[in-house]
Amino acid sequence: MKTEDFYYDLPERLIAQHPLKDRSSSRLLLVDKKNGSMEDKHFYDIIDYLNKGDVLVLNDTKVMPARIFGHRKGKEESIEVLLLKQNEDDIWECLTKPGKKTKIDSEIIFSDRLSGKVVDLSDDGSRFIKFNYEGIFHEILDELGEMPLPPYIKEKLEDKDRYQTVYSKEEGSAAAPTAGLHFTKELLNEIKAKGVELAYITLHIGLGTFRPVKVEDVENHKMHSEFYIINKEAADKINKAKKNGNRVIAVGTTSVRTIESVAEDDGSIKEKSGWTDIFIYPGFKFRTIDALITNFHLPESTLLMLVSAFSSKELMFKAYSEAIKKEYRFFSFGDAMFIY
Template identity: 50%
Template structure:
């Protein structure tokens, strides 16, 4: 398939700037691949589609407050610093993006906080906007990380085009997030409430947790018409033996294995054995899933409504079937579903 197959005309008014008032009361579109039918529900109705022994695979990554604002030495120019990846805890080295980048050169120093208690020195250029920073801070590593958290801001996607509000710190995080390391939330999981998880647990649904730390590369635009030539950025992931045992048992028993979000799906598909079972893994993945693709592990998935031409939309198309995906998106637009990060959800059976 080509990039042009993923052109969608999504009205700007459908972009969700804020989450629904209650997590599990977002709308849910249920798409059945066998019958090619579409139903309209609420997210909390999800429980009606799962039974004892079914498994939901959750990405337990936790978003850290990755967006900082500092001032350049001498000029005092305000610079946005987006933390991407810690390179060395001992040396306090980080890969970051800076904006505006043209003002930031090797050797420059940036000062953070009203008291300028945190300083960073630019030691390398990595891309047009990318830099390597060495943070200078008098204190232990734990105190340094606390300072980053104190000064950092919830890294809402730029396309929301609004100020971060205090509620975002909690709502741009799944309720089961435990492993810090993501710069963006696994958005399909944002719809789960504690009450809904408990109801699913009482019904006998099992949960397998995987970790995939989402980087900004997930949202990089695809700029080649031939999708096979697009390169995904690598993201760190981990799947434990315990998670494998839960998933493989469900597969063996012909139960539902539901990937909650494209990141969970990508993690699952990154470590498949020759017999189509899940293997434990700790490392990195740059797997790019686009049609046509044969999925090995999950047989249903939960996902949000994504941007046109995005790698996330391409994965959904591969799983749902391209024609049915386009039909579902047309229906979502007609029915005024909310799109993107804080938008509504889709269950593909």
């Protein structure tokens, strides 16, 4: 299986540059795995396709304002730092731009309350920066940081909250779980009133989101590890649904990866936390997830490989071709798909 097998051509005008005014008014492409049929709806119609006893699995991670700007001590040129993952002793794994300016022992000044020193480099080009600060780190980050929007979004985001889900809670992500951006609090309340259970899990999205697949053979790609938490309440809801023959529906690829990382052969899961580097591509055997709400993903990305594994590569490319023809909006602020 080649990485280039997952390439498709997308007109640039279809890359969504901003979120819609109403989250739930985005378009929704229904894709039936069994017969390959497709139907055009709006996201608020999702409630008509959810049944009493189903469980929606939602990733409640919260995006940090993880993009900060500074300069090297004694220099004037701007250095951009993207925080990806916190290690111990105030050391963070980061991406820096320009990377060649941030060698080991480089000191970066962000403000009179925050500075950092590059203490190590990784083989893939990321930097390990030890931060020094006065006060509470995340409060300083809230003051100085910007939302780490993907590079294909060129327009400035006026409202930081629009790159957060309405149920975001646990801060620690370098990117949003974008399938969840379509839900409003009102829609979630309507879904609950219908008898659908909501199971909240956490996966802090990190480096893998920003790294393209560079290997020729898909199987040789290595995912970076990301931290997850599944509490007892979420595990119990999912296990009850499996036992009763109801569906477990993942909201987003991050929810899929979290649940399938811990799934037993019978589809049950346990309360657990840890690190996962699971890589899902065609041939993967899904044990717990029965249906998937997801956005439209970049060509040759691990996310496109995951959704191709969940349906089939042939059906996914047929769906993407249909979405392009009907001018759906793509990527983070774009429209959604329900594969069931």
